[in-house]
Amino acid sequence: MNLKPATLRQIDEVITHYPVKRSAALPLLHLVQEDQGYISREAIEWIAAKLELQPINIYELVTFYPMFRQHPIGRRHIRVCRTLSCALTGGYHVCARFQQELSCPPGGTSADGEVTIEFVECLASCGTGPVVMIDDDLHEKVDLTKATQLSQQIKAAAKTRNPP
Amino acid sequence: MPAPVQRRLIFAHIDEPGYTPDLACYRRHGGYEVMKRAFARPPAELIDEVKKSGLRGRGGAGFSCGLKWTLVDRKSGKPIYLVVNADESEPGTFKDRYIIHQDPHQLIEGAMITCWANNVQQAYIYIRGEFPHGARILEKAIAEARAANLVGKNILGTAYSCDLFVHRGAGAYICGEETGLIESLEGKRPYPRIKPPYFPAVLGLYQCPTIVNNVETLCHVKHIADLGGDAYARIGTPNNTGTRIYCVSGHVQRPGYYEFECGKITMGQLLHEVCGGPLPGRKFKAVIPGGSSAKVLRFGEKFNIKQKDGSMSELGVEDLPLDFDTLAAAGTMGGSGGIIVMDDSVNMVEALANLNAFYAHESCGQCTPCREGSLWMKKISARMVHGGARPQDGELLKNVADQIAGRTICAFGEACAWPTQSFVQKFGDEFAGYSAAKKEPPAESVPLI
Numbered sequence: 386m387n388l389k390p391a392t393l394r395q396i397d398e399v400i401t402h403y404p405v406k407r408s409a410a411l412p413l414l415h416l417v418q419e420d421q422g423y424i425s426r427e428a429i430e431w432i433a434a435k436l437e438l439q440p441i442n443i444y445e446l447v448t449f450y451p452m453f454r455q456h457p458i459g460r461r462h463i464r465v466c467r468t469l470s471c472a473l474t475g476g477y478h479v480c481a482r483f484q485q486e487l488s489c490p491p492g493g494t495s496a497d498g499e500v501t502i503e504f505v506e507c508l509a510s511c512g513t514g515p516v517v518m519i520d521d522d523l524h525e526k527v528d529l530t531k532a533t534q535l536s537q538q539i540k541a542a543a544k545t546r547n548p549p
Numbered sequence: 550m551p552a553p554v555q556r557r558l559i560f561a562h563i564d565e566p567g568y569t570p571d572l573a574c575y576r577r578h579g580g581y582e583v584m585k586r587a588f589a590r591p592p593a594e595l596i597d598e599v600k601k602s603g604l605r606g607r608g609g610a611g612f613s614c615g616l617k618w619t620l621v622d623r624k625s626g627k628p629i630y631l632v633v634n635a636d637e638s639e640p641g642t643f644k645d646r647y648i649i650h651q652d653p654h655q656l657i658e659g660a661m662i663t664c665w666a667n668n669v670q671q672a673y674i675y676i677r678g679e680f681p682h683g684a685r686i687l688e689k690a691i692a693e694a695r696a697a698n699l700v701g702k703n704i705l706g707t708a709y710s711c712d713l714f715v716h717r718g719a720g721a722y723i724c725g726e727e728t729g730l731i732e733s734l735e736g737k738r739p740y741p742r743i744k745p746p747y748f749p750a751v752l753g754l755y756q757c758p759t760i761v762n763n764v765e766t767l768c769h770v771k772h773i774a775d776l777g778g779d780a781y782a783r784i785g786t787p788n789n790t791g792t793r794i795y796c797v798s799g800h801v802q803r804p805g806y807y808e809f810e811c812g813k814i815t816m817g818q819l820l821h822e823v824c825g826g827p828l829p830g831r832k833f834k835a836v837i838p839g840g841s842s843a844k845v846l847r848f849g850e851k852f853n854i855k856q857k858d859g860s861m862s863e864l865g866v867e868d869l870p871l872d873f874d875t876l877a878a879a880g881t882m883g884g885s886g887g888i889i890v891m892d893d894s895v896n897m898v899e900a901l902a903n904l905n906a907f908y909a910h911e912s913c914g915q916c917t918p919c920r921e922g923s924l925w926m927k928k929i930s931a932r933m934v935h936g937g938a939r940p941q942d943g944e945l946l947k948n949v950a951d952q953i954a955g956r957t958i959c960a961f962g963e964a965c966a967w968p969t970q971s972f973v974q975k976f977g978d979e980f981a982g983y984s985a986a987k988k989e990p991p992a993e994s995v996p997l998i
Contacts (some may be wrong), residue, residue: 402714408735449738450719452678469903470798477996507640508679511798512805521681538601
């Protein structure tokens with residue numbers, strides 16, 4: 386495991402928050418996923434050893450909790466809310482617009498590896514639906530025009546990073 | 550009757566220009582003064598104030614907060630934990646988000662007063678994984694509070710020490726259920742525990758007595774410590790005291806959050822006057838009054854509700870005062886305060902299919918009736934929407950739902966059955982006629998599934 390020194394420091398610190406080491410399993414999974422982009426088999430074994438657990442104790446968390454992933458995703462992570470309040474205000478159309486603008490298959494990653502779009506359950510901002518999280522940032526009242534604008538910003542940022 | 554004016558107790562500073570989430574701003578607005586006064590009082594007195602206040606939990610169940618605290622096993626000799634439920638996972642609910650992001654110190658002050666009152670020396674805030682900024686804001690606020698000797702060792706120069714940490718969830722609805730949350734905090738899959746024997750007040754976190762309270766509930770505790778239990782109990786209506794934050798979403802002109810004295814506003818006043826009524830050219834059709842799990846109400850239906858004086862009166866959906874007891878008497882619940890409004894453009898089969906997809910995704914899988922039942926309800930309603938509807942499908946859905954509720958370890962069984970039971974009961978005609986109706990979907994209709 387090739388974790389950044391800052392991640393390792395945070396891991397050692399967070400373990401001290403709990404009287405029982407196992408409680409640090411979710412915090413460690415978050416820290417490792419932020420560092421590595423996903424949870425590899427090696428990461429599962431590393432976290433288990435760190436917390437004096439069996440790898441299955443960590444693996445069963447990775448498969449249960451929707452936010453943990455076992456494969457890398459696109460550079461940008463778009464999460465469109467699917468649940469009722471956002472759907473009532475057009476969430477399905479918004480998700481389709483992102484997929485179309487960014488050439489991204491439903492639930493998958495664009496061919497250039499730039500974007501992953503997920504249709505997720507309630508993000509707890511129902512009064513400003515449809516809502517979309519792009520990486521860690523929440524975008525509210527995302528209508529089709531705003532979905533197109535956000536997609537164009539993502540494409541422009543990718544172009545700046547990888548000039549043709 | 551015109552709608553009453555908002556009474557902003559918890560949301561006093563939400564969206565106030567210039568109000569920032571840092572300690573200095575909170576202190577300028579009198580922050581932590583209530584806690585200082587509370588720490589000078591014996592803990593038992595504070596528990597008494599909360600009992601007198603009549604505060605009911607704002608997370609969904611509406612359970613008496615004072616009673617919850619009274620049930621804590623204080624004789625075991627084991628440490629007592631406080632866990633702040635900041636999972637805010639019930640669809641339609643979005644109040645704790647604003648407290649966490651805009652006024653985190655109000656929560657921390659309420660939590661620390663609760664810790665003092667209950668002799669808690671370690672507390673955790675379990676925040677949903679989808680609030681990454683919220684978690685950072687809380688961590689920063691706790692660090693500020695710790696540096697100012699408001700959290701941590703020898704708080705305010707007393708012999709009392711109590712620490713507080715933020716713990717992030719990872720996208721699972723079931724972590725809002727208090728025993729599932731405790732399992733998750735222990736680093737496990739959040740399978741809810743069976744009660745008895747695992748009442749958190751006796752056998753909670755690490756098998757120690759544990760109090761699990763919602764974010765908003767703990768903010769109310771701060772105001773109860775400030776005003777006194779008796780004065781707080783005069784806000785709202787009897788047995789439904791204090792203020793309530795109503796989160797309105799869906800088909801109204803002005804969705805959002807509105808704080809009123811509990812039970813002093815009716816559904817009609819809230820939706821027509823405060824939220825501006827239906828969208829142009831539309832009519833209200835249905836409303837879910839307390840988070841997506843609450844049973845749906847159909848505009849036009851009538852309820853026989855017992856009044857405080859014992860007489861019965863017939864009320865329509867618009868006439869219902871928004872308090873725990875009236876909504877329970879109307880066969881639904883006040884729940885988490887999440888009000889989802891649907892107008893006449895909505896097909897109820899499709900709305901139910903949307904919710905059934907949610908519950909099938911979120912069932913933890915521990916109990917067979919819920920794991921299998923929620924999945925079959927999703928499959929049946931999805932089949933109906935995708936061209937395979939049969940007239941008897943409503944009855945079939947109800948049949949599945951009836952076999953889940955009451956047969957599971959936690960209340961998710963009811964939560965996933967109630968939408969199906971109530972949608973089919975109240976909109977049976979739409980379920981029976983869905984295949985015919987499906988041939989001509991309205992041009993402007995928005996897909997829900």
